[in-house]
Amino acid sequence: MRTAYTADQIRGAEHELMARLPEGTLMQRAASGLAAVCAGLLGAVYGGRVVLLVGSGDNGGDALYAGRLLARRGARVGAVLAGSRTHEAGLAAFVRAGGRVVDRAALEEADLIVDGLVGIGASGALREPYRELVEEANAIGAPIVAVDVPSGVDASTGQVGGAAVHATVTVTMGAYKTGLLVDPGAAHTGVLELVDIGLGSYLPDPDVAVLTRGDLDLMLPRPGQETDKYRRGVLGVAAGSDLYTGAAVLAVGGALRAGAGMVRYAGTEPPVTQVRAHWPEAVITLLDRPSIENVGRVQAWVLGPGLGTGDWAHELAAGVLASDVPVLIDADGLTLVAKDKELLRRSAPVLITPHAGELARLIGADRGDIEAARLKYVRAAAAELGVTVLLKGSTTVVAEDSRPTRVNVTGTPWLASGGTGDVLSGMAGALLAQGLSCYDAASCGAYLHGLAGRRAAGGAPLAAADVAAAVPDAIRSITGGSTTATRDETIRHEDRRR
Numbered sequence: 001m002r003t004a005y006t007a008d009q010i011r012g013a014e015h016e017l018m019a020r021l022p023e024g025t026l027m028q029r030a031a032s033g034l035a036a037v038c039a040g041l042l043g044a045v046y047g048g049r050v051v052l053l054v055g056s057g058d059n060g061g062d063a064l065y066a067g068r069l070l071a072r073r074g075a076r077v078g079a080v081l082a083g084s085r086t087h088e089a090g091l092a093a094f095v096r097a098g099g100r101v102v103d104r105a106a107l108e109e110a111d112l113i114v115d116g117l118v119g120i121g122a123s124g125a126l127r128e129p130y131r132e133l134v135e136e137a138n139a140i141g142a143p144i145v146a147v148d149v150p151s152g153v154d155a156s157t158g159q160v161g162g163a164a165v166h167a168t169v170t171v172t173m174g175a176y177k178t179g180l181l182v183d184p185g186a187a188h189t190g191v192l193e194l195v196d197i198g199l200g201s202y203l204p205d206p207d208v209a210v211l212t213r214g215d216l217d218l219m220l221p222r223p224g225q226e227t228d229k230y231r232r233g234v235l236g237v238a239a240g241s242d243l244y245t246g247a248a249v250l251a252v253g254g255a256l257r258a259g260a261g262m263v264r265y266a267g268t269e270p271p272v273t274q275v276r277a278h279w280p281e282a283v284i285t286l287l288d289r290p291s292i293e294n295v296g297r298v299q300a301w302v303l304g305p306g307l308g309t310g311d312w313a314h315e316l317a318a319g320v321l322a323s324d325v326p327v328l329i330d331a332d333g334l335t336l337v338a339k340d341k342e343l344l345r346r347s348a349p350v351l352i353t354p355h356a357g358e359l360a361r362l363i364g365a366d367r368g369d370i371e372a373a374r375l376k377y378v379r380a381a382a383a384e385l386g387v388t389v390l391l392k393g394s395t396t397v398v399a400e401d402s403r404p405t406r407v408n409v410t411g412t413p414w415l416a417s418g419g420t421g422d423v424l425s426g427m428a429g430a431l432l433a434q435g436l437s438c439y440d441a442a443s444c445g446a447y448l449h450g451l452a453g454r455r456a457a458g459g460a461p462l463a464a465a466d467v468a469a470a471v472p473d474a475i476r477s478i479t480g481g482s483t484t485a486t487r488d489e490t491i492r493h494e495d496r497r498r
């Protein structure tokens with residue numbers, strides 16, 4: 001699991017570590033990591049033209065000490081001093097090594113630009129002259145290495161209040177910062193490089209966590225030797241309507257591909273006909289009234305994709321939510337609970353999977369505000385509604401009260417197409433039915449969905465059904481295709497040992 005921290009958390013850890021080390025040690029560690037990345041980007045360091053944008057704090061100090069190391073190796077390094085003051089010792093060392101103070105016109109000639117304007121000490125939108133320098137640097141087209149955080153991105157939240165550096169590489173010191181992983185900030189970081197400065201054991205519990213392939217390998221349910229279709233997890237799907245039949249087909253498809261032992265689909269004639277045609281594996285209940293009474297036992301429900309928002313759908317939703325198993329609510333299901341929050345009063349777990357517009361309706365916020373500050377709103381929603389929230393979008397985030405928010409980084413913009421959300425709800429629902437908690441089902445579901453989306457797209461447009469079809473391959477790429485050993489393999493193994 002990768003972990004990330006707010007600026008305050010990092011500062012606290014740095015403070016403790018610094019007290020145990022000679023002054024300046026951390027900055028030297030940061031600078032040598034930074035210089036190594038710059039050298040790699042320059043290729044030939046000797047004669048390379050590097051321009052440092054130097055702010056008034058220690059972020060500028062990092063840039064100056066890295067500039068010194070590059071100058072010593074023969075690079076032609078200039079520093080644009082943008083702040084009202086400059087890290088004194090850093091500047092003196094830089095000049096001693098042959099670095100020069102230049103004006104901003106030098107940017108035009110740069111082979112590489114180093115953004116040392118502000119790091120974790122920044123507050124609010126960039127002030128002048130930083131803002132103007134950032135716009136100029138972005139326009140040049142030379143690679144930009146951001147020191148610690150691209151200036152203009154809030155290290156703790158990923159919010160961007162105005163101009164911000166578009167980095168080719170961000171070299172971050174000691175630990176990942178939350179804002180580097182969450183959009184809109186994440187879109188500014190380019191490649192993320194972590195420099196170890198020894199902070200590790202001083203870090204508190206993380207602010208956010210990112211699942212890795214290894215985590216998925218451990219968390220994904222695998223069928224045991226003694227299993228059967230019921231024990232693997234039965235998912236109920238209440239989705240689709242006379243008007244929207246496709247949502248039902250896609251949700252059931254996502255669920256079957258993500259490993260549900262059985263999917264029980266309940267709906268009216270038109271979606272039932274479609275689900276039957278696409279997925280003969282699904283067990284169907286044709287509803288003549290909005291009740292799940294005759295559906296049979298399930299371990300979890302998916303409620304809402306394409307369900308409609310009228311009285312019939314409301315009554316069906318009330319029935320599903322009155323059950324005693326976990327329920328994933330998506331799409332029209334979210335519109336229904338936005339109008340009648342009482343539906344959420346239940347003792348079994350609830351996972352909701354809104355996009356920003358749906359979340360806006362649920363908590364009475366503005367869609368644009370949510371997109372600009374995803375973490376703030378997803379956490380507020382989880383606390384206010386008392387449910388697990390998976391907020392879809394450019395960065396998918398999963399929040400549950402008192403747990404680190406999980407950030408998914410596997411997605412691709414190609415997934416922004418109709419019906420992919422229905423597939424995700426089926427997938428996460430299947431993981432719920434297989435016994436994962438809402439928190440794990442949501443974050444594993446998002447990871448797999450992103451990975452399947454990438455595989456289905458391969459750099460070209462995809463249709464939602466392609467994403468469901470790519471799920472087994474995505475799972476195989478995580479598990480290496482291994483399940484538990486077959487009886488056959490075990491016996492051969494015993495033979496060899498004898």
Ligand SMILES: NC(=O)C1=CN([C@@H]2O[C@H](COP(=O)(O)OP(=O)(O)OC[C@H]3O[C@@H](n4cnc5c(N)ncnc54)[C@H](O)[C@@H]3O)[C@@H](O)[C@H]2O)[C@@H](O)CC1
Pocket residue numbers: 014018026027030055056057058059060062083117118119120121122123124125126127128130147148149173197
């Ligand atoms: N503390 C440490 O031991 C270490 C710090 N390091 C570096 O130090 C950085 C933090 O240094 P500082 O705490 O000095 O803070 P920064 O250098 O990030 O920024 C603080 C300065 O920026 C100005 N500023 C703040 N917001 C601004 C805005 N919106 N527009 C224009 N100017 C603004 C402030 O007036 C202040 O002078 C880290 O990001 C990292 O790069 C690293 O060297 C690792 C070790």
Ligand SMILES: [K+]
Pocket residue numbers: 059115116117118119146147148149150151
């Ligand atoms: K910076």
